[in-house]
Amino acid sequence: xxxxxxxxxxxxxxxxxxxxxxxxxxxxxxxxxxxxxxxxxxxxxxxxxxxxxxxxxxxxxxxxxxxxxxxxxxxxxxxxxxxxxxxxxxxxxxxxxxxxxxxxxxxxxxxxxx
Amino acid sequence: xxxxxxxxxxxxxxxxxxxxxxxxxxxxxxxxxxxxxxxxxxxxxxxxxxxxxxxxxxxxxxxxxxxxxxxxxxxxxxxxxxxxxxxxxxxxxxxxxxxxxxxxxxxxxxxx
Numbered sequence: 666x667x668x669x670x671x672x673x674x675x676x677x678x679x680x681x682x683x684x685x686x687x688x689x690x691x692x693x694x695x696x697x698x699x700x701x702x703x704x705x706x707x708x709x710x711x712x713x714x715x716x717x718x719x720x721x722x723x724x725x726x727x728x729x730x731x732x733x734x735x736x737x738x739x740x741x742x743x744x745x746x747x748x749x750x751x752x753x754x755x756x757x758x759x760x761x762x763x764x765x766x767x768x769x770x771x772x773x774x775x776x777x778x779x
Numbered sequence: 780x781x782x783x784x785x786x787x788x789x790x791x792x793x794x795x796x797x798x799x800x801x802x803x804x805x806x807x808x809x810x811x812x813x814x815x816x817x818x819x820x821x822x823x824x825x826x827x828x829x830x831x832x833x834x835x836x837x838x839x840x841x842x843x844x845x846x847x848x849x850x851x852x853x854x855x856x857x858x859x860x861x862x863x864x865x866x867x868x869x870x871x872x873x874x875x876x877x878x879x880x881x882x883x884x885x886x887x888x889x890x891x
Contacts, residue, residue: 674819697877708869708882709822716877754821760877765810765829766837767880771821 671770688755783883802870
């Protein structure tokens, strides 16, 4: 089955710097890659996602890139702000077939220092 | 729309006690899920229901049972709670295709 590895497990940056979180997946048939943000004590919430037919997607300060050949995808946050501090989870799934469940990475705790 | 709701928010059980966690969604989603979240372990799938009337095991099903009561509701039962089941439990639902998966607010369960 699918396995998702996420690095780093913790990341500390200064306000205004960029942050990059990387994930690798094992199932070459996976075709959907969402990123979730979880603030302390709250539920995970989707911040951006990408399908396998797209190499990059951007939404304001957040972008995701996908390299299908290498089976890895990354979350990029530019101009970080203290409110970006949270745990971020990547996930992978093979939607459209019988195995449509999201498999999550173990998370990255991002701390943005003012 | 309330989205995905869960009850209770907090629960303390003694070893061997049983309880049922309730989940409901009002988005007419076919698929529903139960996850547990432990420090450093991410979100691990316990059981899922791809449609009303079907349920399947996920990554960590031992010690749990589920019921898809109808399209809206999906419950998780612990028959004989163990300290290893101390965790935060999230219910989630998703529509069809490449649609977003929505999470409930979570239930924090402690088994002593």
